[in-house]
Amino acid sequence: MILVREGLPEQYRNLPNEQLFDGILEQLIQQTLLADLIGETDSREIRLTLENDRRLMKASQAVEELSAQAIGEDEIAASYDARYADADMGMEYDASHILVETEEAAVNLIDKLQAGADFVELAKEFSTGPSGPGGGALGWFGLGMMVPPFEAAIVAMEKGAISSPVKTDFGWHVIKLNDTRAISAPALGEVRSEIIAELQRTAIEGQIEELRQQATINRTPVDDIGVAVISQSELMSE
Structure with missing residues (x-):
């Protein structure tokens, strides 16, 4: 039960x-x-199914036992350091933009900005994008979050700079790069469970490889049986 x-x-x-x-x-x-x-006599299908279920259950139990083995704090810390100590996590960008329909409109906005106009006010007045009412603010974002032409322009800009007109499928953008920052590595506590899972997986894979080296495995050549055999369920009842 x-x-x-x-x-x-x-x-x-x-x-x-x-x-x-x-x-x-x-x-x-x-x-x-x-x-x-x-009756008491099992069919070939029942015998094969029980054999397969028994093998699966024993393998699952072995995985559970290997996963339950204690992983030391030193091992966790070493894995964290290997991941993040020298890792370049990339950059994040804080930008604003004004989206308009034509290149001419974008050029006119740039002229206004160079003459001292306020970017936020121009965005509120002229931007056709959803960020317009908020002054064009896009907030912080990393690489891969914006369309390629927009991203390429951002990466090439200096902090505080205004871009030339940038064409995307959405229209023409005038971009202001407000700030940049390096992405910080996550704290150990944030990725602890992930690291433990990875160490457990590595331990299991290592154990399997060790067993493989010790075992004698006889493989029937595929050409002798054909790959279609795995779908021939009628063989279960023969």
Whole structure:
């Protein structure tokens, strides 16, 4: 009954035992009655299925035991350092833009800015983009978050600079680069579970490789059986 309950979908496993008990018991009774029709001799399909299930369950148990092995703090710290100590996390950019329909309109805006006009006020008045009412502010973003022409212009700019007109599928942009900052590595606590999972995965892969080297594995050449054999379910009953 325990195994049947564990195999239920989560929404049923969460039901009170009082609600589940009778249903599980009745299921087992019905299964036993039906199984008696087959008798004690298992078919080839049943034998192969049991063999496969047994192998899968033992492999799963081995993975659980390997995953449960304690991973030391020194190992976690070393893995974190290997990931992030010398890693270039890239840059983030804080920019604003004014989006207009024509290059001429973009040039006119640049002329106004060079004459001392306020970027925020021009964005509110002329930008056709959704950021216009907010003065064109886009906030902080990293590489890959903007369309390539816009991103290329941003990367080439100095902090505080105004771009030349930039053409994208959305129209023409006048961009102001407000600030830049290096992306900081995440704190160890933020990636701790991820690092532990990676160390566990590496340990399991290492154990499998060690077992592989020790084992004698006989592979039937594919040409001898053909890849189509995996879909020939009728072989299960032969």
